[in-house]
Amino acid sequence: MEEEASNGTCRSGCESAYCSEEDELPCGRESGEDINRTCPLSSFPFGEIVKKEIDVDVAVIGNGPSAIFLSLLLSGYKLFFTGSHPNKILREKLRTDVSLLEQDFPYLSEGLEGRSRNPVSLLFDTLFHPNADIGQTHLSSLRWERDESSAISHVVLGCGKPGGVWHGVEPSTLTLSHQEWLDLPLYSFNDWKKDEKRKDEKNDKNSKWRAKAGHVAQYYQDYIHKMSLKDNFISSVLIKRVEQIWDCPLSPNSPGHKPVTPPWSPTRTSSNSVASPTTSEGIIAESEIIHSAKCMCDKGVCCPTIVQCNPEWMLQGSYLKPSCCKRRDQEEASPTSPLGYSSSPNSIAVKSRKIVLACGLTEPKRLGIPGEELPFVTHSLSDFKKRLKCSKRRGRSGSALVVGAGMTGADAVLYCLDNDIHVNHSFYQDLSKANNLLLSKLPSGYYLEYQRVWKLMKGLETSHLYTPLEGTRVKSFSTNGETILTSSSEIEQSLATSVGMIAIGSQANLGFLPQDISSVLGIDPSQAIDGKNNSVDIDSFSSQSERVPNLYALGPLAGDNFVRFLFGSGLACAKSIQNSLCKTNLSPTQSTLSSTQTNDTTIL
Structure with a gap:
């Protein structure tokens, strides 16, 4: 675009002293063009109003590498130990005939050390990158099979393109991590470079082991196509509100029903139980934590315990449209809209049994x-x-x-x-x-x-x-x-x-969650969630929130900020969801986003 006029007003009418020549549409059109048509970055045309409704087992908010990895597992990909590993103790613990998702994570991760606080992250890393911390190069100790009959219906929702915040990093910026530590399973970053015929920069020794952020972003975006995951991804979606719905089997007149008056905010006590200011008992078991929520059976009445309820989730959002001026639109849009975009009339509603927070730390402190x-x-x-x-x-x-x-x-x-x-x-x-x-x-x-x-x-x-x-x-x-x-x-x-x-630094932007849920998620509920001092309080072996049932957190929200260690929380999450759906007799339903499904098992 041409430079702005000397009075500080750009061609698109933005009155800002800091509007630059780069203030153009994210999709490539210039500001004077008609936007009442389909944009390459949006799923629907702006000239018509579309409402999309989806019912799945799992809804994932965020589309970065941790969400991509979880989608891989939920799509029926299973990982097995090959039988070869330099750690003799771990080698003897692992079984080769049973998927890692069916083995005992606490037993397998016991004694492992590394640069992550998550034991499952350490377990996956030592199998995916054996002896990486001491500079040795070993083949992965994992083999993969795909069994589409075991796939769990899910949708991955993101504000931008698959790859998440990597698309917002200066493309020429070199990564801190080694290239191989950015790999997702079955299709490595080096595989992608070969397919794209990309070569390392000449006379640049850093480019041989550090990658450019722009290449990494494109690799993650291409990965979902290569692995046939794209039908589970919806981009350019801003989640505005999430509600927890309690499907109560008991009516208020049923024996044993004890109504709780919302709002109800649990607080930890020194005995590791939960004190409730609205119940006469005062103390209830932590496994019976409930939140003020909307009951499907009786409006205004919440269930007494999660043992008697099956909480589900309802997500509401809108599709994003590119703005004609980034700065002007940022002033008009909601604080959670990415720069250069605003909400369109097109909406999306997702009902799910589980919700996974994989949206990273996107809000600057x-x-x-x-x-x-x-x-x-x-x-x-x-x-x-x-x-x-x-x-x-x-x-x-x-x-x-x-x-x-x-x-x-x-x-x-x-x-x-x-x-x-x-x-x-x-x-x-x-x-x-x-x-x-x-x-x-x-x-x-x-x-x-x-x-x-x-x-x-x-x-x-x-x-x-x-x-x-x-x-x-x-x-x-x-x-x-x-x-x-x-x-x-x-x-x-x-x-x-x-x-x-x-x-x-950065912190989580969880403004789409109800206050009574977002306020209790952190290890220290009184502080904002960040990836350094106060991550979401999860069970490391399931990635499920310690206080909110059927809610999971991955990646930076769970305390891991390097791609290399993101996948452990996704592995634990997939195992927990798989076991939970089986126990509640909720057989995975075929995703409304998938085209076809077979019962074939493919060895990869």
């Missing part, structure tokens, strides 16, 4: 200070780059400001250095004591760019383009660009800022 919502302050790396370009063209005074000592903050600093932009870097940590920062742990031989940032932060190297502000916190932003920072000794300093980026 905020400082909560005055001026944080001013136009020159952003929480997005891509937006930060765009605003710097606009600021440079306009000759706006002041340096860039990056807040945060994590990897995203380091990426923002590197962008400034590579483009001759002076950057002030504020972080509250005392680096002489901050041993838990990932930047300090990266091997220098493999991550040269991040080692450069770390040395600048520590003062081991200097640059006229970089000023470290160790032990400082931002207090406020002003409309004229003035930024006030305070040190640990409460000394204030003022800086002139052209563009500021807040990169202090």
